[in-house]
Structures are given as structure tokens and as C-alpha cells.
Amino acid sequence: MHRVNRKGLLAMVAVSCEARGSDAAQSNVCQSAVNRSWIAKTFHWIVAGVFAPPQTGARDAHSVPPDRKRVRELTRSPKRTASPVGLVVAIGVLDAAIAQTKPAGPVSSDQVRRGEYLARAADCISCHTANGGAPYAGGLRLDTPFGYMLTPNITPDPDTGIGGWSADDFYRALHDGVNKRGADMYPAMPYDFYTRVTRGDIDAIFAYLRTVKSVRNAVDVNHLDFPFDMRMSMIGWRELYFMKGTYTPDPAKTASWNRGAYLVEGLGHCSACHSPRNLLGGFEKDKDFTGAGVDGWFALNLTSDLTTGLGAWTVNDIATYLKTGAGKTTPLGPMAEVVRNSLRYLTDTDLKAMAEYLKSIPADSSVLTDRNGPDPTRAQGAALYFDHCSGCHQANGRGISGVFPQLAGNGVVLASDPANIFKVVLGGIPALGKYTAMPSFASQLDDQQIADIANYIRTSWGNTAAPDATASMAAKLRKP
Ligand code: HEC
Ligand code: HEC
Numbered sequence: 280m281h282r283v284n285r286k287g288l289l290a291m292v293a294v295s296c297e298a299r300g301s302d303a304a305q306s307n308v309c310q311s312a313v314n315r316s317w318i319a320k321t322f323h324w325i326v327a328g329v330f331a332p333p334q335t336g337a338r339d340a341h342s343v344p345p346d347r348k349r350v351r352e353l354t355r356s357p358k359r360t361a362s363p364v365g366l367v368v369a370i371g372v373l374d375a376a377i378a379q380t381k382p383a384g385p386v387s388s389d390q391v392r393r394g395e396y397l398a399r400a401a402d403c404i405s406c407h408t409a410n411g412g413a414p415y416a417g418g419l420r421l422d423t424p425f426g427y428m429l430t431p432n433i434t435p436d437p438d439t440g441i442g443g444w445s446a447d448d449f450y451r452a453l454h455d456g457v458n459k460r461g462a463d464m465y466p467a468m469p470y471d472f473y474t475r476v477t478r479g480d481i482d483a484i485f486a487y488l489r490t491v492k493s494v495r496n497a498v499d500v501n502h503l504d505f506p507f508d509m510r511m512s513m514i515g516w517r518e519l520y521f522m523k524g525t526y527t528p529d530p531a532k533t534a535s536w537n538r539g540a541y542l543v544e545g546l547g548h549c550s551a552c553h554s555p556r557n558l559l560g561g562f563e564k565d566k567d568f569t570g571a572g573v574d575g576w577f578a579l580n581l582t583s584d585l586t587t588g589l590g591a592w593t594v595n596d597i598a599t600y601l602k603t604g605a606g607k608t609t610p611l612g613p614m615a616e617v618v619r620n621s622l623r624y625l626t627d628t629d630l631k632a633m634a635e636y637l638k639s640i641p642a643d644s645s646v647l648t649d650r651n652g653p654d655p656t657r658a659q660g661a662a663l664y665f666d667h668c669s670g671c672h673q674a675n676g677r678g679i680s681g682v683f684p685q686l687a688g689n690g691v692v693l694a695s696d697p698a699n700i701f702k703v704v705l706g707g708i709p710a711l712g713k714y715t716a717m718p719s720f721a722s723q724l725d726d727q728q729i730a731d732i733a734n735y736i737r738t739s740w741g742n743t744a745a746p747d748a749t750a751s752m753a754a755k756l757r758k759p
């Protein structure tokens with residue numbers, strides 16, 4: 280299945296964003312010019328929805344999949360005993376109740392300001408803004424292997440947006456994943472994370488959204504193929520993997536750890552990219568935050584693993600990276616968007632809290648693989664590195680401080696999946712923060728040569744990643 284290739288596109292957009300300055304309003308529009316095809320990563324839920332075994336009646340504790348146990352640690356989870364049929368009935372009842380909820384009351388400007396901040400932390404704008412479109416007016420295309428979706432308009436327009444929604448309707452959408460018509464939403468909208476957000480915070484986001492410019496833009500959301508286009512098909516996925524429940528602070532931990540957990544696990548939905556999913560679109564607890572593929576990029580390991588994770592980063596290193604993009608590695612691809620659209624707006628206190636929480640995630644060493652014996656392509660890789668890369672990154676992989684990043688001990692180079700090395704070498708990197716641009720090598724190096732260089736830098740200067748890059752990986756990322 281072929282998806283939109285962002286190679287080049289990303290570079291172009293990022294460069295033109297820099298040129299246009301960091302004015303908030305401008306950069307919103309600027310960023311939305313990036314096609315967020317990475318959301319296709321979540322396509323597994325579609326399969327799960329249709330092919331998951333039907334769940335009947337109450338479940339007992341030992342039939343709860345590990346994913347749910349994970350969520351339970353962080354949320355107060357009311358026991359779900361509804362069968363699919365019960366659920367449909369319940370939805371019908373709720374639907375009738377909704378008709379009677381009254382519109383939202385008056386709002387204070389404090390609440391609106393807080394809501395704006397929280398909406399930033401949740402990065403609502405990235406998905407709900409079309410390429411070059413008005414903020415929050417929807418229409419961004421999300422591709423999946425089974426058709427596509429367009430994000431809905433969430434400006435206050437009464438006919439095409441959420442102007443007619445009450446605060447209760449809005450809470451139900453974010454907390455329960457059920458829209459105003461009472462239909463299950465697809466988890467392409469990350470309500471499986473937003474469910475952990477408090478009622479007060481969701482009300483504040485709602486108050487803020489009521490103040491954004493109202494835009495008339497009718498969006499036909501669902502363009503998925505049959506049978507995935509049937510919302511009923513989400514019942515299987517929800518039964519297996521969706522556990523609603525607001526975050527409950529852990530009294531054994533500090534207030535700032537709890538704040539960090541709330542932001543990372545709820546609003547920030549970091550796991551949506553950084554945790555691998557199983558075939559049915561659920562998370563496995565023991566692999567949480569160990570990294571996952573996103574649109575050809577690899578969202579790196581965020582556990583405290585020393586070489587592939589954040590083990591060697593201090594709380595300040597992480598907070599600075601989230602705020603400015605400067606640090607031990609440079610945010611690339613989808614992560615550059617997250618920093619630009621969301622994280623750079625957060626306070627230092629919140630970013631430090633997130634860093635404190637991330638530092639507490641135990642190291643995962645399962646990704647460390649034994650080095651193989653002597654590799655015949657290594658000499659070839661070394662020669663290519665000296666010809667094409669060492670001029671900037673230096674023969675010893677140490678780079679030049681503040682000018683060219685060092686590749687020794689670099690998380691991008693050491694990741695369990697070498698995808699980002701291919702992405703960078705093929706696509707180059709636009710100038711970001713303190714660094715200049717890195718050129719693309721797509722036309723100078725063939726697939727095998729790039730794989731050889733990748734394996735060389737993964738295993739040199741003390742780097743201990745597996746030399747598992749192959750020419751076919753490069754070929755796949757090169758395809759338009
Ligand atoms: C990763 C992309 C993504 C992010 C981030 C996201 N949304 Fe959504 N949202 C969607 C998609 C896709 C839908 C459509 C889901 C459906 O109809 O099944 C949706 C639906 C909605 C709806 C229902 C609208 C309707 O007319 O049915 C609301 C309200 C909403 N989102 C609000 C928000 C808010 C508020 C945030 C931030 C806290 C947010 N979304 C973040 C993708 C996203
Ligand atoms: C002209 C100088 C130059 C050359 C030649 C060059 N790079 Fe780079 N490289 C950079 C710069 C500058 C960055 C940081 C760009 C940024 O983040 O804005 C970078 C970043 C990277 C990164 C990402 C590191 C991170 O922390 O995010 C990798 C991996 C990388 N280069 C590998 C290579 C490889 C492999 C080659 C040879 C095929 C190469 N580079 C050739 C200048 C260069």
C-alpha cells in the first residue's frame with residue numbers, strides 16, 4: 280500500500296516555515312501544510328474493529344489483555360461489563376439524553392487562556408487543520424490502507440462545526456470517544472489518551488474552542504472502504520483496547536511526576552507514536568515507549584535505556600529538547616512537528632515534569648542485540664563514510680560542537696530501527712535551530728551504499744546497534 284511520500288515535502292515546508300518567522304498564527308498554517316500521513320500507523324484499529332472476536336457479557340480479570348492493565352495503572356477504570364448489544368442500546372439511551380443537555384454557560388477569560396494552553400499540549404490543531412486551511416476548520420486528510428478520513432471542523436460554526444455542541448457533548452467526545460450523534464468515533468482521534476484528561480481541563484479546551492474564528496466548512500469525514508466505513512465496526516476495538524477513565528495521581532510520587540505523567544499519557548499522547556502496537560492495534564505494556572515506526576520514521580525509545588533510550592539524558596536535556604529542539608539529537612520528521620506545534624508552547628515547569636516522568640520509565644534492554652561477527656560490507660561502509668560524511672561529522676564520529684551533530688552515541692543512529700538514518704541520508708535535513716542544513720544523498724548513493732554506511736555508523740566509535748540496515752529498506756523509503 281502506497282502512501283504519500285513526505286521526503287522533500289517536509290524539508291520544503293520546514294524551510295519555508297523558518298523563513299516566515301515564528302509568529303504563532305503564521306506557523307499554524309505553515310505547519311498544517313505537512314501531510315500527516317503518519318496517522319496511518321493507527322490503521323490496525325480498523326482491522327481489529329472488524330476481525331476482533333465478539334465479546335459477550337462480563338469479562339473476568341484474567342481475560343483482560345495486558346494493554347488494559349497498563350491503562351489501569353494510570354486511570355481509575357470503571358468496570359466495563361457491556362456486551363456489544365448492550366453498548367448499542369446504551370448509546371441509544373445516551374443519545375436521547377443528549378437532546379436535553381443545555382448549552383454551555385458563560386466562560387471566564389482565565390478559563391479560555393487555560394484552554395488554549397491545554398489545546399496546545401494536546402496538539403489538536405495539527406490534525407484539525409487542513410493543508411493551508413483555517414485553524415481548527417478540519418479537512419486534513421488521514422490516509423489508511425483502507426481508505427481515508429478527513430478531520431472534522433471543530434470551530435464554533437453552528438452548522439458545519441461544533442457550535443451546536445454542549446460542554447457535555449464535548450466531554451463525551453474526548454472522554455468516551457462518542458460523537459454528538461451518539462456514534463463511536465474512530466481512534467484516529469486519540470481519545471484513548473484524552474480520556475485521562477480531567478473534566479475541568481476538557482471544559483477549558485471547549486471554552487477556548489468557542490472563541491476561535493468560526494469557519495463554515497462542511498467536511499464529509501468518513502471515506503473508509505467497506506466494511507471499515509461502518510462505525511459499528513469499532514465495537515470490537517473498543518471492547519478490546521479502550522478503557523476510559525480519568526488519570527488518578529499516584530500519592531507515592533511527587534506532584535511534578537504526576538503532572539508529567541498526566542501530560543505525557545493524556546494530553547500529549549506521546550505513546551501514540553512511541554509505543555509499538557500489536558497486530559490488533561493495542562499496546563503491550565512491557566514494550567511501552569520502546570519505540571515504533573511512524574510513516575517510515577522511527578519514533579525513538581523513550582525509556583531510560585542508556586544507548587537507545589533517554590538514559591544518558593538529564594531532566595534538563597529532555598526539557599530543553601522538547602522546548603527548543605536542541606539537544607543530543609535533532610527532532611526529525613513527525614517529532615519536529617510535535618515540537619513546533621505543541622511542545623514549544625509549554626511552560627518550563629510542565630516540560631520538566633514531563634522529563635521527570637519519562638526518566639522514571641525503566642530501561643528496556645530487549646532492543647539491545649548481540650553484535651554479529653565480522654561484516655564483509657564494513658570496509659565498504661567505512662570508505663563511503665569517509666568520502667561522503669566525515670567532512671562534516673568527522674572521522675571519529677564526534678562532529679563539531681554546535682555545527683555538526685556527533686554520530687557517536689547518537690540516539691537516531693543507535694535506534695533499534697535504522698529507518699531514520701535512511702530518511703536523513705535520502706532526504707537531507709533543513710536548517711533547524713543551531714545547526715545548518717544537511718544535504719540529501721539520494722542521487723549520489725545507491726540503496727546498498729546507504730545501507731553499508733548506516734551499518735558502519737551503527738557499529739563504530741562505541742556504537743553498539745545491530746548492523747541490520749538493508750538495501751531493501753532504503754529502496755522502500757525511496758519510492759515516491
Ligand atoms: C491524531 C489526529 C487528531 C488529534 C491530535 C485530535 N483529533 Fe479530534 N478528531 C480526529 C479525527 C480523525 C476525528 C473524526 C473521528 C470520527 O468521526 O470517527 C476527530 C473528531 C473530533 C471531534 C468530533 C467532531 C464531530 O463533528 O464529530 C471533536 C469534538 C474533536 N475531534 C476534538 C478534538 C480536540 C479538542 C483535540 C485536542 C484535545 C483533538 N480533537 C485532537 C483526529 C484528531
Ligand atoms: C555538509 C555537512 C554534512 C554532511 C556531508 C553530512 N551531514 Fe549529516 N548532518 C549534518 C548536519 C548539519 C546535521 C544536523 C541538521 C539539523 O539538525 O538541522 C546532520 C544530521 C545527521 C543525522 C541526524 C542526527 C541527529 O542527531 O538528529 C544523521 C544520522 C546524519 N547526519 C548522518 C549523516 C550521514 C550518514 C552522512 C553521509 C552520507 C552525512 N550525515 C553527511 C551535516 C552533514
Ligand code: HEC
Pocket residue numbers: 317543547548549550551552553573576577578579580581587588589597600601607608609610611612613614615617622633690691699
Ligand atoms: C507524531 C508522532 C510523534 C508523537 C505524537 C511524539 N513523538 Fe517524539 N519522536 C517521534 C519520532 C519519529 C522521533 C524520532 C525522530 C527524531 O529523532 O526526532 C521522536 C523523537 C523523540 C525524542 C528524541 C529521542 C532521542 O533519543 O533522540 C524525544 C525525547 C521525544 N520524541 C519525546 C516525545 C514526547 C515527550 C512526546 C509527547 C509529548 C512525543 N515525543 C510525541 C514521533 C513522535
